[in-house]
Amino acid sequence: MTTVINTPPSLEEKPFEQVFDQVAAVPQDEKIIVDARHVRWANPYGLTALLALAQSRSERPVLYVPEAENVSSYWSRMSFFKHAAELYDLQGKVYPARGQENRNVLLEVTSISETDDVHSVVDRISQVAQDTLVQQLKLEAKVTGRFAMALSEVCQNIVEHAGRGGWVAVQSYQWRVRLGGRKVVVIAVCDSGxxxxxxxxxxxxxxxxxxxxxxxALEETLMRGVSRYPDRHRGHGLQGVKNFVASWDGKLSIRSGTARIMIPPKGDWDAEDEQQMQQGLAYFPGAQVQITIPERFA
Structure with missing residues (x-):
């Protein structure tokens, strides 16, 4: 039996719950087709979560790629299809990346499975983060180092805790509706460990x-710094990420299993972003993390 999983037009953190809802109802060893033909937008969370979805299946799934040329081209620019080809049977035309588009891609979809991968990611993004964070988001220059630290910690979480590889991606863009049209940087790290x-x-x-x-489990890790390691200092990495995000009026959201914990952001965010903990979500293995850092107004 084969089940079709229909994706929403926008593949972001909250709309992706529609995908998790559908997948949770299908046995893990059953064939699925992920129909993304009508997707019009995907942020780093949507792309990395799609890869984690395929990783979670014992039967290789099929992916119907977006039909819109601009969407497909963007996914190519983000290196999504390079990784997806290892996990999905791709169906449909894949358009190549355009040379002029997505100057705001800070880090293409990148696989993480060992500590050297984390170091490589930090080295790559440190070269481009300064301009984006200081010039575009109007943050202080000192934030660049802490941004790299936060990225390193959430990636290292895959290496130390997932039990298998995962993916990270980073992009900056402008929200047209939320936060008064401010620019944001979004980090997403997803796995199905x-x-x-x-x-x-x-x-x-x-x-x-x-x-x-x-x-x-989420509260113990994020709020109290508990870790599976006996070293009492090992569990404080994500607490440091939480403090960094809060200090810059950002948002940290972590989904794992059937729950999501979110550090409530300050400012003109969505009303539903005030909900710190969600329970009873459709089960999905691993951890899916999103960090959003907004432009700072004077």
Whole structure:
């Protein structure tokens, strides 16, 4: 049996829940077709989550690629199809990247499976982050180093906790509606590994109680710095990311299993962004992280 998974026109963090809802109802070893023909927009989260989706399936899925030339060309510019070809059977015409487009791509979709990959990502993005963060987002020059640190920490989370590889991508663009049309930088890191709950449960010191679930695992990791490693300093990496994002009025969102934790941002964000914890989401393995840093107004 083959099931068709229909994607929404916009592949971003919240609309992607429609994809997770459909996939959760299909046995993991059943064939699926991901129909992205009518996609009109995808941000770094949407692209990396599509790869994690294919990674999570035991039967190689099919991907119907976007029909719109500008969308397909952008996905090519983001190096999405290079990675997707390893995981999906691609159906439809893939348009090449245009030379003039997407000057705001800070980091194309990049695979992460070991520490050297993380170092490479940080080295690459450090060369372009200064101009974007200082000139476009009007942040202080010192933020560049902390931005690289935050990127390194969320990528290192894949290496240390996922149990398998994942992907990262970074882009800047202008929101036309939200935040008064301000520019933002979006970091997305997605995998389909063991997730935060599975990682903590692998610790020899782990003690489960009746309340233990994905929500508590996220809270233990992000809010209290708990890690599966005995070194008490090992769990504070994501706490540092949380503090960095909060200091620049940004948003940090982490989804794992059936829950999502979000650090409420300041400013003119969507009203639903005030919801710090969501439970009872459709199950999807691994961790899906998005960091959004907005332009700072004087």
């Amino acid at each position: 063991v997730g935060f709950r599975g990682s903590l449960e692998s610790s020899p010191a782990f003690q489960q109680d009746d309340r233990w679930d994905d929500r508590l």
